[in-house]
Amino acid sequence: MKARLVRIGNSRGVRLPKTIIAQAGLTDEVELAVRDGAVVIARANSARSGWADAARQMRQREDDRLLDMPTPTRFDEKEWQW
Numbered sequence: 001m002k003a004r005l006v007r008i009g010n011s012r013g014v015r016l017p018k019t020i021i022a023q024a025g026l027t028d029e030v031e032l033a034v035r036d037g038a039v040v041i042a043r044a045n046s047a048r049s050g051w052a053d054a055a056r057q058m059r060q061r062e063d064d065r066l067l068d069m070p071t072p073t074r075f076d077e078k079e080w081q082w
Contacts, residue, residue: 016041 001020005012016026029044058064 001017003014003016005014024041025043026041027044031040031042031044033040033042055064
């Protein structure tokens with residue numbers, strides 16, 4: 001499908017037909033990239049997408065330990081009671 005670039009202020013844009021937006025699952029926010037001379041418009045990933053799955057995989061590998069030893073605070077040393 002061919003489309004025309006339209007002026008939007010000092011920039012230019014492309015109007016995407018509703019059917020293409022629906023087929024690609026696009027919402028109000030998208031990811032833009034240039035690959036091999038082509039402009040790629042893709043669904044925007046939500047913040048932290050995939051983190052839960054990555055955490056589960058780390059737990060299965062027993063790779064979910066603290067990187068540094070905890071540093072006790074004054075509260076830990078003087079005020080904390082069991």
